[in-house]
Amino acid sequence: MMRRLGVSIYPEKSTPEQDKTYLRKAASYGFSRVFTCLLSVQKPKEEIKADFVDIISCAKELQMEVILDVAPTVFDQLGISYDELSFFAELGADGIRLDLGFDGLKEAQLTYNKYDLKIELNMSNDVAYLDNIMTHQPNTENLIGCHNFYPQKYTGLPYEFFISCSERFKKHHLRTAAFVTSSDAKMGPWNINDGLCTLEEHRNLPIDVQAKHLFATGLIDDVIIGNAYASDKELELLGKLHRARLELSVELEKNISDIEKTIMFEETHTRRGDISEYMVRSVEVRKKYAAYSVEAAKTPVQKRGDIFIGNDSFGKYKAELQVVLKDMPADERKNKVGHVLEEELFLLDYIHPWGSFTLREK
Structure with missing residues (x-):
């Protein structure tokens, strides 16, 4: 499975031009994933749609995959249903990340959505959640996983817990992702931002060392920078990494x-x-x-x-x-x-x- 690099953007905290400039720069260094978040957006539905269509269009022109982070509150706020995902397809997204889960059957059904959207699961739970979904025969072509990031210091995952959670997904040969943090970036979805990494031990490490570690575990396919905007030097460091071999x-x-x-x-x-x-x-x-x-x-x-x-x-x-x-x-x-x-x-x-x-x- 080809390993990829990704960046995160937060349109409600920035401008379209800032985000587009960042995406173009990241793409030039070989980044091909975009994480963005609807959890903290507080705008009318049509304004959200206009903003996200604009920025996602730019990402698609750069051949970058875009996954939107969502939760039940987002669906309630926008007046949309999990049974009808047309809103996200109209935005141009490639998939949605379920910050909170359901009963297993619902997640499995979502993988067969008519828009062929990827359904990304929260990996940061060491319970039989995924096993339950797999018993309901999901379309694994549309099922992927991604860990959380943790904006407050000392709240990130401990290593052994992270490994146990990740192994649950790799056992089923699903694509996986986790976050690293930039030491230069200041932007995230919330007003607390002590860095946006998955593993607590990564919080104060150089960004390339964080990424090397995630790839070296053999359990993470995609490494995403959680905060924005990473420096040119950080993007270059990650872009030069050999993703399949430890350097x-x-x-x-x-x-x-x-x-x-x-x-x-x-x-x-x-x-x-x-x-x-x-x-x-x-x-x-x-x-x-x-x-x-x-x-x-x-x-x-x-x-x-x-x-x-x-x-x-x-x-x-x-x-x-x-x-x-x-x-x-x-x-x-x-x-x-x-x-x-x-x-x-x-x-x-x-x-x-x-x-x-x-x-x-x-």
């Missing part, structure tokens, strides 16, 4: 050789299958660079996150790249060439046996 940001040691840089940055590394608890071993590179010289250099104590390459004194292990997982004594047969950035050290746990990864100089 670690590295601080280089001084005076390392060109061949060591080549081994680090111009190769895709694969962790050896018969793993060690002390290091991630990338062994294929030692075969490719066996004929090159790796002169002995700095060999300090090996700390978690350090990156070493075997030097000329290491025999058949010369040019092997290793990422340290547990502290070890110094080994003069290896050169220290870099260190994984502190905020990304926890991502080392996601390099599984035979898993591939790349390195990027920060």
